[in-house]
Amino acid sequence: MTAVCGGLNVWMSFFKVYNHRFTDTKIYRSWLFKLLNYEIRQKTKQLALESEYEVDSSKVIFNYSNRNLSEDETKLLSLGLDFALPCKSPSFADNFLAFERLCHTVNNCQILDNSESAKLKVFEKIASLANDTFYDFKRHRHWLPSFSKAKYNALKSLKEDPNIIITRPDKGKGVVILERNEYVTKVNILLSDLT
Template identity: 30%
Template sequence: MFCQCDRKQRSKHDTKRTNLVSALRRDRFGACSDNYDTIINLAGITLSQLQKDVLCGGMDFGIPPKFNQTDILAEFELLQQQLSTVPAKSELAAATCRASLAAEAFRFAQSPPDTRSFSLTREHIKVLKELRKNPEIVISRPDKGRATVIMSAVEYRAKMMVILNDTTKFCRLGPCDGYDHTANIDTKLSKYLLFLSRSHQITQYEHDRLAPTGSTRPRMYGLPKIHKKNIPLRPILSMSGSPQFKISKWLCAMLQTVLALYNNHCVKDTFEFVDNIRKSKFESCGYMCSYDVVSLFTNVPLRETIDICAAALYHNKSVTPPDLNESEFVKMMLMVTSGVEFSFDNVMYKQLDGVAMGSPLGPQATKQLAIGIKECDAMSVVAASEVTLVGYGYYLSIHPILRYYALLPNRGNELKQIGIE
C-alpha cells in the first residue's frame, strides 16, 4: 500500500518537474512553430521562408544572450559566499573547493554561449535584424490574440496621426530635441512630493519610494485591432520609467480598496464570465448583447472620472480615507494624467483629456467611471423582438461623451467582442 502511494507521489512529482522544465526551456530558448496563419501581412510584402519562420514564432522565440564576464564572475562570487556558510570537512577541502570554483568561473566566462538549444539559428537572427531595420514596415503584436502583424509604415503613421490630431485630447508641442521636458517634470514632482512629506500627508518612506530620478519620457505606439473593420489602432502609452509611473501605481493601490467593494459586479476574465452565465437563468426568448465603448480610454472624461474616484475614496462610509487630503489627491491625479508629455515619431505631445492604455491608472479610471455610471451595464439580455428591429448592432447614448455600441450575436450566435458562443 505504501509502495503504491509512494509511486503515485513520485509520478506526480516527475510530471510536475517535467512540465516546469519544459516551461523554463520554452521561455529561455523559444518555441518553434510552423503555423504561418499567425502572420498577418497587411503590408503585402513578399516574405522568404526564413522570414516566415522567424515571424510565425511571434514573441515566443529565444535569442542567444551576450555574456558579460563581470556579471558571470559576480554570480560565481555570490555562490562562493553562500557555500562558505556550509561547514567543510577540513580547511584543505574548503580551499580546494574555492580554487575549483574560481577556475570554473574563469573558464565559463571565457567560453562562447552554446546556441544549439535555441530555436533561432544565426541565419534567423540575421533575418530578424533585417526586418527590424526595414523602414517601410512596422511589425507588432495585435491588440487582441496571439499573432504577428506587418503594417506599412506610412499607413501606421497615418492612423496614429488620426488619433494624435484630436486637439481635444492631445496637444502637439514640437521636436523632441527642443521640447523634451522630462527633467523639469522630474523636478516638479519631486518638489511636490517633498511638500506632501513635510505636511505629513505621506510618509518619508513613501516619499523616497515615489520620488522620480533619472526618468525617461513616455512613448506612444499603436496596436492594430485586427478584429475590427478597417483595422484601427489602439494607442498605447509606454509609461514604465516615466516621472509619473511610480506615483500612478501608488494611486492605483489606493483606489483598489474602493474597487474591492464592487467585485460582485466585475469579472476577472472570460472564463469567470462563462461560469457566471452558466449559473444564471434567463428566458429562452432573449438574446445577449455586449456594449463596446467606442475608443474608451481616449474618450474617458478625465475630470469627471477623477471626481468619481475622489467621492468613492473620501465620501464612502465603507472606505477608510487615506492621510492624503482630498484636494491634494485630485491635484496628484491630474498631474499624472492630464499633464503627461510623450513622444511619437520624434515629436513631443501633451495629453489633455482621457487616459492612455498603458498607463497604470488607465484600467482603474475606466472601472471607476463605469461604477459611477450606475445605469450602464456591460452585458444585458434583450427581447427577441428587439433583434428584428435593430439588426446586429446599434449605438446607445448612456453618457453624453461616451458612445456605447451594443453588439448583438451574429448569425453564428457568437459575441466576437468577448470571444464566446
C-alpha cells in the first residue's frame, strides 16, 4: 500500500507488508519499480532536467552565424551556458586530496582515543573508501537518464564546429552564436584601440 505524506503528493518509497516473504514476489518488485520511476520523474522535474514548459528559444538564443541549428541543438542551448554534464571520470587529485583532508581532520579531533590501533583502523577504512570511490567509478551510474545520445552528439557537434563561437551576451543571460572570423576581427579592433 502506498501513502501520500501530509497531503503534499509525496509518495512513500516503500510498502509495508505483513509477511516479509512477500518482498521477494514479482508483484512487489514491479510496484517498487513503478514507485522508483515515479520518484525519478519527479526529481528530474525538480532539477529542471525534464521541464513541463518550453523555453522560447528566440528570447534566449541569438544566432548571428550562418549555422542553422537543429532542434536538439536549440533545446540544449536554451538550457543556458551554465548547463553541464556529469563528469566522465573523477579527478585523481580531487578525490584523494579530499580523503587526505578528512584523515587530517579526524587525526586532529579528540573523538578518537589516543591509541594508534584505533586511528589505524579509521585511516584504513578511509583509504578503502577513497580507493573504492575512485577505482570503482561507473560512468553509466552517473549519466543523466533524460539526456539521450542524440543530444550528446548535438552538443559535441556544436563544440567541434570551427566556424562559430558560442558566448554570453554583454548584458543579461542568454546564448550568442557568432562567426569566428567576425568575432576575432572585432576583438582585435578592441585590443588595438589605445584610447
